[in-house]
Amino acid sequence: MTEHLHIEGLGVEFNGFKAVNDLNLSVAQGELRCLIGPNGAGKTTTLDLICGKTRPMHGSIRYRGREIARLPEFQIARAGIGRKFQVPSVFRQLTVRENLEVAHCKHISVYTNILRSGRSAESDGLEKLAAFVDLSDYFEAPASVLSHGQTQWLEIALLLAQDSELILLDEPAAGMTHQETQKTADICNRLKGKHTIIVVEHDMGFVRQIAQVVSVMHQGTLLMEGTVEEISRDQRVREVYLGSTLGI
Numbered sequence: 001m002t003e004h005l006h007i008e009g010l011g012v013e014f015n016g017f018k019a020v021n022d023l024n025l026s027v028a029q030g031e032l033r034c035l036i037g038p039n040g041a042g043k044t045t046t047l048d049l050i051c052g053k054t055r056p057m058h059g060s061i062r063y064r065g066r067e068i069a070r071l072p073e074f075q076i077a078r079a080g081i082g083r084k085f086q087v088p089s090v091f092r093q094l095t096v097r098e099n100l101e102v103a104h105c106k107h108i109s110v111y112t113n114i115l116r117s118g119r120s121a122e123s124d125g126l127e128k129l130a131a132f133v134d135l136s137d138y139f140e141a142p143a144s145v146l147s148h149g150q151t152q153w154l155e156i157a158l159l160l161a162q163d164s165e166l167i168l169l170d171e172p173a174a175g176m177t178h179q180e181t182q183k184t185a186d187i188c189n190r191l192k193g194k195h196t197i198i199v200v201e202h203d204m205g206f207v208r209q210i211a212q213v214v215s216v217m218h219q220g221t222l223l224m225e226g227t228v229e230e231i232s233r234d235q236r237v238r239e240v241y242l243g244s245t246l247g248i
């Protein structure tokens with residue numbers, strides 16, 4: 001299998017505290033990888049390191065054969081890596097369509113913009129993206145009318161509009177109703193194969209619905225990798241979750 005995302009010896013410290021410590025992680029193209037672990041395990045920091053929000057102190061991150069660790073954030077985004085943050089970054093005053101247009105324009109140069117013959121093909125594409133996250137009925141509605149769940153789905157569509165291949169989702173089902181969580185799982189499942197996805201998630205019910213391989217982090221490093229069944233049976237995993245409400 002061609003190497004796609006390959007993390008080796010990754011580390012960062014905050015005031016001497018090793019938030020991520022000698023982390024090794026490989027994800028294949030089109031794979032959906034779940035990243036779980038108790039609070040403070042370093043999951044969010046790992047996504048921060050991959051997308052360039054935080055600069056690693058040690059190690060390497062190769063994406064499609066290219067070293068991307070320590071590149072500026074915009075270059076990492078341009079390389080095809082998109083990150084959805086826990087706090088939404090949609091423009092609430094703009095419509096769903098306008099939000100998608102803004103995200104789409106971010107990744108194309110002014111030159112391509114000038115050369116483009118018409119906007120209808122692009123508009124078709126954006127409508128398809130809205131349909132993909134079940135927001136067709138809201139295409140011309142301001143983002144401010146969207147529910148919490150719908151806003152999260154719009155965020156995912158924005159990553160697709162900006163042509164991200166590797167999508168990093170940090171707790172995408174947080175604060176969602178049961179029904180919204182189901183729909184988010186469905187969106188993740190439909191992205192599989194076409195995109196490479198890393199999902200950080202607390203909700204094991206959600207993880208069960210989408211997981212292929214699950215990586216478990218503990219104290220900044222990889223504790224184990226396996227299927228949901230394998231990690232649920234593992235004594236070390238059970239121990240790090242002891243006393244937590246995760247219910248592995």
Ligand SMILES: Nc1ncnc2c1ncn2[C@@H]1O[C@H](COP(=O)(O)OP(=O)(O)O)[C@@H](O)[C@H]1O
Binds near residue numbers: 014038042
């Ligand atoms: N910018 C920062 N400054 C200081 N400490 C941080 C910073 N970011 C994260 N940490 C610490 O690193 C550890 C890992 O955090 P995080 O990656 O958010 O964990 P998780 O997402 O797995 O819950 C935590 O102990 C957290 O307090």
Ligand SMILES: [Mg+2]
Binds near residue numbers: 043045
């Ligand atoms: Mg986190």
